Amino acid sequence: MSVEPETSSPFSLRRIILGVLTLLVALVIGQALVNSWQEPQIASRLQLYQTDLLLEASEWDSSTLPEQSVTTIRQGLLGNDPIQTSLQQYQEVKATAEANLEASQNSGDGAMPGLPTDEAPQVPKRLRNxxxxxxxxxxxLDMRIGxxxxxRGNxxxxxxxxxxxxxxADVQPGIQQTAQVLSRLWQEPAQVMPEAETQVQTYLDGWFRYRALERLYQVAGDDAARxxxxxxxxxxxxxxxxRLAVIGILPFLGGLAGTALLLFVVLQRWLQREQSWLMTNAGVTWDTPWSWEIIWQVLIVGFFFLGQIFLPLILGSLGLGLASLGSRGRALYATLYYLxxxxxxxAVLFFSIRAYRPLPPDWFRIDWKGGWxxxxxxxxxALPLMFGISLVNQQLWQGQGGSNPLLQTVLEENDAIALALFFFTAAIAAPVFEEILFRGFLLPSLTRYLPVSAAIGASSLLFATxxxxxxxxxxxxxxxxxxGTIYTRCRNLLAPILLHSAWNSITMAxxxxLGAG
Incomplete structure (x- = not known):
């Protein structure tokens, strides 16, 4: 096994190229993060989807069950007044969305116009969208709040x-026409506009569609249809x-189990000290034969430059993009892009460290019998920790800061083949690649220069960024x-891959x- 010398010239060609690429990556990544500042999170949409489930379930026919059981189920899953609860949630989401719109218009040098069109080319397309x-x-939201x-009789x-x-004047025509349909249906005397049923079927769904259609059939006197x-x-x-029971109960039970496990681990750490699970390999670093230059090269070239700059430029020059693709095309594009x-x-990782083979023990070790x-x-x-952090994060960003676009796509996708491709990308391809790079390579490499705890923190921050x-x-x-904590304790790369895969899989499920219907 050869060891890279630490005394190479600070002005070597490789370091100059890496320096230039690092500046380029910093500009691109920095701009992407700044742009995400004004982008909405998916959390508001998730809240509305769950609210819509609450409304749909509120029409449940409970006549076949004992009254006591019905009361328990309704209060436990639906609350005392689901209509009022839903109204409040819709009004809260609307207030947040309006605040975000106002902040976008007033941000920067005022470049965001009243209607973001080509008249404001200085505003990035992603932000305009x-x-x-x-x-x-x-x-x-206004149409549904109505x-x-x-x-409620208001x-x-x-x-x-x-x-x-x-x-x-700036309302989407379909929404405007549907609002007119609803206004006529609930006025005195009520009227049924031409194409009213088509408008309702197109621009409303779930509980809102049922209520509008029920009113339409009632006004039209069509009792059979009603x-x-x-x-x-x-x-x-x-x-x-x-569905509402699964969405609400299973995460709650998982959070309880996770909380109990965390308390047990903390108690075990206090009682058994250095022999506890949490302290297993806690301060043991990896034997890292390469220097910071190899770490730098793999991270900048192998991940950020190739994935965030080179591939988008190449695919864009070939005319391959998401805008012109259908549902399955977008899913296939996302999968191929990630692969x-x-x-x-x-490949960059392999060629960067091949001179150091055979690698010392514990590097990229996968034990199929362990790790589960x-x-x-x-x-x-992770469940209770992430629940708590999500609450803090929601208060911190107030619905802004961007989200993974794949989440919104999956939420609204109805094609089984497209969903299978998205699932493969999120549950298999992403965990394997990201864990090999960030936990398998980056974290152990950083222990050459940092304590294990600091290496976990640094690699986690880069992973998040x-x-x-x-x-x-x-x-x-x-x-x-x-x-990172799991990986450093068990020294088995299968464990974080499984954890990462489970997290993405259950999130997608x-x-x-939420989106099924």
């Missing part, structure tokens, strides 16, 4: 919301109640610390349950 999505979100107000507030949408609609809604409500990035990154216990335990321990969303830096750093 995010701004437009927020504006449409506010319009959809329906919630109408359901017709004056409902008509005010729909009237504003009907008269505003009865069929209500029967369909009761069947859907029963299925939704099951190419992983292949490039692993550490991976599962790490996942459970690589996801290019400011709002994800804190939670992903915490997740990275859990992954939750999104599918």
């Amino acid at each position: 995010a701004w437009q999505q927020q504006q449409q979100l506010v319009q959809q 329906l919630l107000q109408a359901e 017709l004056k507030q409902a008509q005010a919301a729909w009237s504003q949408l009907s008269q505003a 009865e069929a609609l209500l029967a369909q809604e009761r069947d859907a409500a029963e299925q939704t109640l099951l 190419l990035m992983a292949a490039g990154g692993l 216990r550490w991976g599962l335990g790490g996942y459970l321990a 690589a996801h290019l969303s400011l709002s994800e830096v804190l939670p992903l750093t915490v997740l990275g610390i859990v992954l 939750g999104l599918l349950l």
Whole structure:
């Protein structure tokens, strides 16, 4: 095994190239993080999806169950007044979205116009798209808030919301026409506009669609259609109640188990001290034969430059992009993009360290018989930590800071093949590649220069920053610390891969349950 000399010239060609690439990467990554500052998080959408499930389940037909059981189920899953609860949540999300829109318009040098179009080329396209999505979100919220107000008998507030949408000049035409339909249905005397049913079917879904269609059939005097609609809604409500139970109960039970595990680990650390699980290999560094220059090279060239600059430029020059692709095309593009990035990154890693083979013990070790216990335990321990950090993060960013775009795509995707491709990318490709790079290579390499705890922290921060969303830096750093702690204790790369895969898989499963319908 050869060892790289530490006395190479500070002005060698390789270091000059690495320095230039580092500056370029810093500019690109920095700009991406700054842009994410004004982008909305997916958390608001997730909250609304769960609220919609609550509304759908509130129409559950409980006549076949004992009254005491019904009361327990309704209070436990739906609360005392699901309509009022949903109205409050919609109003809170609307207030946050409006505040974000105002902040976007007033940010920087005032470049964000009232309507983000080509008249403001200085505003990045990604920001303009995010701004437009927020504006449409506010319009959809107003339309739905009107329906919630109408359901509670507050017709004056409902008509005010729909009237504003009907008269505003910058409202999406479909939303504007649907607001006019709703306004006519709930006015006195009520009227059914032409194409009213088509508008409702197109621009409303779930509980809101049922309420609008029920009112339409009632005004039209079509009792048969109304009865069929209500029967369909009761069947859907029963299925939704099951989904709501899974979404609410399973994470709660997992969080309880994780909390119990954390308390046990802390207690064991206090009682057994150096013989506890938490202190296993806690201060043991890896035997790292290469210097910081190899670490720098793999991280900058193998991950950031290839994945965030080179590949987008190459694919863009070939005319390959997401805009013109359908559902399956976007999923295939995302999968191939990630596989190419992983292949490039692993190739750079291989050629950077091949001169040091055979590697010292514990490097990239995978033990198929072990690792499962550490991976599962790490996942459970991460649950309560991530729940707590998410609450802090939500207060810190107030719905801004960006999110992984894959989450929103999965939430709204209905094609099974596309979902399978997204699942493969998130649950298999990403955990394997990212754990090999950040835990398998970066973390052990840093222990040549840092204590193990500091190496875990540094590698976790870089892991979080690589996801290019400011709002994800804190939670992903915490997740990275859990992954790094697990890996340094068991010295088995399979454990963080399994933990990472479980985290992404269960997150995607939750999104599918929220978005199914």
